[in-house]
Amino acid sequence: MSSQLIFFILAALSIMSALFVVFSKNPIYSVIWLIVCFFSIAGHYIMLNAQFLAIVHIIVYAGAIMVLMLFTVMLLNLNKATEPHKPLLYKLAAMVSGGLMLLVLLASMRSTQLGEYASPAYTESGFVQNVGMVLFTEFLLPFEMTSVLFIAAMIGAVVLAKKEVH
Amino acid sequence: MSIILFKAILVVLLFLISLGIAAYSTYAERKVAAFLQDRIGPDRAGPFGLLQPIADGVKMFLKEEIIPTMSDKFLFILGPSVFMVTTLMVSAVIPWGMPLEFGGETYALQVADINIGILYVLGVVSLGVYGIMIGGWASNNKYALLGAIRASSQMISYELAMGMSVVAILLMTNGSLSINNIVEAQGTGKLYGFINVSGMNWNVFYQPVAFLIFLICAFAEANRTPFDLPESESELIGGFHTEYSSMKLGLYLFGEYINMFISSAIIACLFFGGYNFPGIDYLGTILPHNMVSIISVLVMFGKIFFFIFLFMWVRWTIPRFRYDQLMRLGWQILMPIAIVNVLLTAAAITLFGN
Numbered sequence: 001m002s003s004q005l006i007f008f009i010l011a012a013l014s015i016m017s018a019l020f021v022v023f024s025k026n027p028i029y030s031v032i033w034l035i036v037c038f039f040s041i042a043g044h045y046i047m048l049n050a051q052f053l054a055i056v057h058i059i060v061y062a063g064a065i066m067v068l069m070l071f072t073v074m075l076l077n078l079n080k081a082t083e084p085h086k087p088l089l090y091k092l093a094a095m096v097s098g099g100l101m102l103l104v105l106l107a108s109m110r111s112t113q114l115g116e117y118a119s120p121a122y123t124e125s126g127f128v129q130n131v132g133m134v135l136f137t138e139f140l141l142p143f144e145m146t147s148v149l150f151i152a153a154m155i156g157a158v159v160l161a162k163k164e165v166h
Numbered sequence: 167m168s169i170i171l172f173k174a175i176l177v178v179l180l181f182l183i184s185l186g187i188a189a190y191s192t193y194a195e196r197k198v199a200a201f202l203q204d205r206i207g208p209d210r211a212g213p214f215g216l217l218q219p220i221a222d223g224v225k226m227f228l229k230e231e232i233i234p235t236m237s238d239k240f241l242f243i244l245g246p247s248v249f250m251v252t253t254l255m256v257s258a259v260i261p262w263g264m265p266l267e268f269g270g271e272t273y274a275l276q277v278a279d280i281n282i283g284i285l286y287v288l289g290v291v292s293l294g295v296y297g298i299m300i301g302g303w304a305s306n307n308k309y310a311l312l313g314a315i316r317a318s319s320q321m322i323s324y325e326l327a328m329g330m331s332v333v334a335i336l337l338m339t340n341g342s343l344s345i346n347n348i349v350e351a352q353g354t355g356k357l358y359g360f361i362n363v364s365g366m367n368w369n370v371f372y373q374p375v376a377f378l379i380f381l382i383c384a385f386a387e388a389n390r391t392p393f394d395l396p397e398s399e400s401e402l403i404g405g406f407h408t409e410y411s412s413m414k415l416g417l418y419l420f421g422e423y424i425n426m427f428i429s430s431a432i433i434a435c436l437f438f439g440g441y442n443f444p445g446i447d448y449l450g451t452i453l454p455h456n457m458v459s460i461i462s463v464l465v466m467f468g469k470i471f472f473f474i475f476l477f478m479w480v481r482w483t484i485p486r487f488r489y490d491q492l493m494r495l496g497w498q499i500l501m502p503i504a505i506v507n508v509l510l511t512a513a514a515i516t517l518f519g520n
Binding site: 028032035051052055056058059062063064067068070071074075127128 | 238241280281282285286288289292293295296299300303311314315318319322325343
């Protein structure tokens, strides 16, 4: 099977699953389609020979974040009967912001020039060793800053959770 | 024989072996339980009760299939399927023995030697929770949902300590993530630099702490006692599979035993030298290569069976944790120890070399 065929299957799968995320009536199904979408994106990473990125994508997004998401949706027990009717103002605000988004997208699309398609050469830059080398030499400062950011988020979450007790 | 055909045969063989071992694990579990409790155990079906798993399987298939009316039918069926698929997927990256040689070509006894092997294992293990969560929620039953929530929070908590304990092992093998490299590294070199027994340079002699942490986390990930809170039958009536019947329940129970088998294989590979055994080099000089390969496969399975026995031994010895104890053990004891272990290992390697 040529890699082009695999790419088209993966691309169709990611777009379809992304559409299902939006159009599913049941939030649980939305979450499950999002997991499928993440898997097809991980497939794209593997096609680009970025194995490390692919597996980290699965571990972090599909394995941890989506579990928490599913958790929340399951516990909230959302269904159509209890969903409140949204006031007209909300609908209007959503429409205006959606329209603005469309405008921005259109404006940016108009000015872009489509480049020639260059077939990606075989590269090993996505392997663990190479990613690690780059991450800990060239991009050390941004990398450490992200971890500081994560610690800040973690402490923030603990502080917010502790407040409820008193 | 083309390499693709060989891999296909290997995949089918692994599938059958996993199912066979899972089936006979149920028998072994009862026999071990009987032995530890001074009973006889199953002995009616066939000699020594050896046909018991087959009888159980037939019973499972013939039972009435009940899908609760208020459940989400698609997800109800998807749950056990996802659970089974994820448990079977891990076996792809495990090296089961030394490579075989036919007509000058070598055939590795491993389905895929990918250079992110151990990350693949952690990734697939973290997906196993979906089978439980989807099944537990789709049952539309409070007990099932509680069991599913317990299972997922437990698995997320223990994955971290598990990953941390593996990092120490990765430092030992120059940061290679391929399980094949980790196993090969344990077959070369002298133990502690002076005990010259070939194939004995196992990681467990250098990393006993990491091994203990990994073992505890493997128990938690496989939902085995003392961490079987997701299914604790006395409080949750079986937990996430309360509503399941017939072969769908069978898939959940089977998946647990396959999990046990795969965890044992991973423990053997990471800490106990995989297919390496003392004197493997000497045997290579007096026996043909393929013979040694077959012996190495048998040794690997011997190690796996020992750890499966350990799983059962612990199950019938130690009582279940309370939920807060479980969380405290995972986050406040195992995590810090694992991090300190990684730092100490890194410091030792920097100071003394390998």
